[in-house]
Amino acid sequence: MKKIISGLLASAMAFAATSAMAQTKPLKLGAILDMSGLYADITGVGSETAAKMAAEDFGGEVLGRKIEIIAADHLNKADLSANIARDMLDNQGVEAIIDVAASATALAASEIARARNKIIIFNGPGSIRLSNEACGPYTVHYVFDTYAQANVTGLATVKNGLDTWFFLSADYAFGQDLEKDTTAVVTKAGGKVLGSVKHPLNTSDFSSFLLQAQSSKAKVVGLANAGGDTITAIKQAAEFGLTRSGGQKLSPLLAFISDIDSVGLDTAQGLILAEAFYWDLNDETRAFTKRFQERTKRVPTSAQAGVYSSVLHYLKAVKAAGTTDSAPVMKLMKETPINDMFAKNGRIREDGRMVHDMYLFEVKKPSESKGRWDDYKLLATVPAEQAFQPLEASRCPLVKK
Template sequence: MRRVFSSVLASVLALAATAAFAQNKPPLKLGAILDMSGLYADITGPGSETAAKMAVEDFGGEVLGRKIEIIAADHLNKADLSASIARDMLDNQGVEALIDVAASATALAAGEIAKARNKIVIFNGPASIRLSNEACGPYTVHYAYDTFAQANVTGLATVKSGFETWFFLTADYAFGQDLEKDTTNVVVKSGGKVLGGVKHPLNTSDFSSFLLQAQASKAKVVGLANAGGDTINAIKQAAEFGLMKSGGQKLSPLLAFITDIDSIGLETAQGLLLAEAFYWDLNDDTRAFSKRFMARVKRMPTSAQAGIYSSVGHYLKAVKAAGTTDSAAVIKVMKDTPINDMFAKNGKIRADGRMVHDMYLFEVKKPSESKARWDDYKLLATIPGNEAFQSLELSRCPLVKK
């Protein structure tokens, strides 16, 4: 009897010790570096933090006996601050991987910090093609979209529709410059012509002088190589200037989101052609996720926010499968495992870190075609990932073997 009691007691003590050990394990922290208060706050911001937390909850809240935490910080659209936050998260706060890093200049800065520490960084909000080219690293992933795909899908469709002469309004930093360059290549390759362009500061409130130059160019298309609040302001002020109605010019926002269209309104935005990586009303899976997101955030998710949910889930599954948070082991599983969820079907992370998936060309509905708020897009085409994104053969990533 004593032997049985001793055996049971030993088992109980062993289980208690195991539970205590699990409880004493440090949490697995993911660091989200976001624009929480600036011109990209609706695109990423609190919505991206919420999407990341939803992914953690749906995964079960812990992995390898460690509780999962999302640590969020506001980079204020300053590259030096983004780098400082990344350094503090990785060196002092015990963060295992970085996510989002909204905006390209801030992403390039934080990416270098992660690269130096051999930590995984997953970009969703930023679009610069440099992130999977010159600035690529063994543990970097560019997930949702990039300037090449946006230019390729929107620019090609616009030129094919007979709008072959272009003038650019470009945000004067890495993202805008790359978007203009990539779109110019598509336009010229497709037989179009660029008549000129003008660069504007980030977070511009008055586009009047830039729009006057666009009007004077007589270009059929005014390409907006900007995003967020800049895109919204440019479209609203272009409508006030009569660029579309009286001038007969067409605006082409090269990176626009459902939140932008909601802010602009269908009366002004109707007829715009735009490329997106995600839309809430595509299928049952996108609608189910978006309904849950809407209940928390009170707006539909952008493609960046949907990408955050997908990428965090993919990362956590890889950690579980690898049995470790070691970057080399986790990134191998991430690249070896296809992505099938509400964001992507048969998505694949390539050697350059680019996650290849289908892209979509939409036309913004007329007010009479919309049944309710957020019912904003008509699907014109689904572009396979291998056609939308830059080919691996053209990659400038040092990791890609030629």
């Protein structure tokens, strides 16, 4: 009888343990992305894939919990982004939010995460407000921002004698901040801004804006936009003969490898641009790209590479902290240097800005390229402390001064 009772107890305990394990909730990370609009190639399915790769490379689980990546399309609508963030955090059990491509949608989602003391990591958006006025204790701006893009690109062009500018800017937070930050860099370096014009998001016709840029006689036409808008503007500028016959230089202030691929080297050759990552920088970037390309048939953008890096960094902090609670996890994320294929000696500052080296590239001529995606020549590596806004200039209320 004792043996029977012992056996029954052992079975019951085993069943209870199995049930407890079955009831252990997965650790969910929510990716809020542009899956179908003008930023889909920059983030989209590629960012979701990068996040899943990071989860798999980490081992698929942490603290006994299976890691799940869930993704949603914000359709480039700020109110929808906020609603998605609210649903993810309140109803779907999401522990942290990643990417949130585009600045207006990121700012909206940030408010939701801050109210719930949840970690939110921005990979695709660029507005410097995210680590300034809109910073929070659990906010991380990981890949690039308007200050770094303006600083790396604007300074290089003015130093090379391209000292008069005209801006074509997307009429929302990101475009406004990028124009503002680049203007500050240009004027500080001794250049002049001769004018600017705002264009609607995702416009199909840049003709009137390009005519204004052409009539300004500025040496540089700065494109303070991104994604599909940048692609369309570059293509239509070529049709207008803005660069070849007009002698003006086109400077996309935020361009990705996916944009250059869409435009083609015939049209994009000679463009000067800043990037946080390039697939062909070294053996590590090439190894990651090979695995990423097997799944997506494309090379990763800097935003997508940043998603992979940031998800791994977050998961390592969760494991070390022994919890998903935001405070101890963020403390470890800020204390731990980031050394991977995306960044070397990167670190998250008190304002949430992840600082790392940036790169200045020139787009190759078709004759210089060995094939698709072989698009960039490295002109300079800009150290983190020179690329990003100095901490003492931060407008983040968390920064002690």
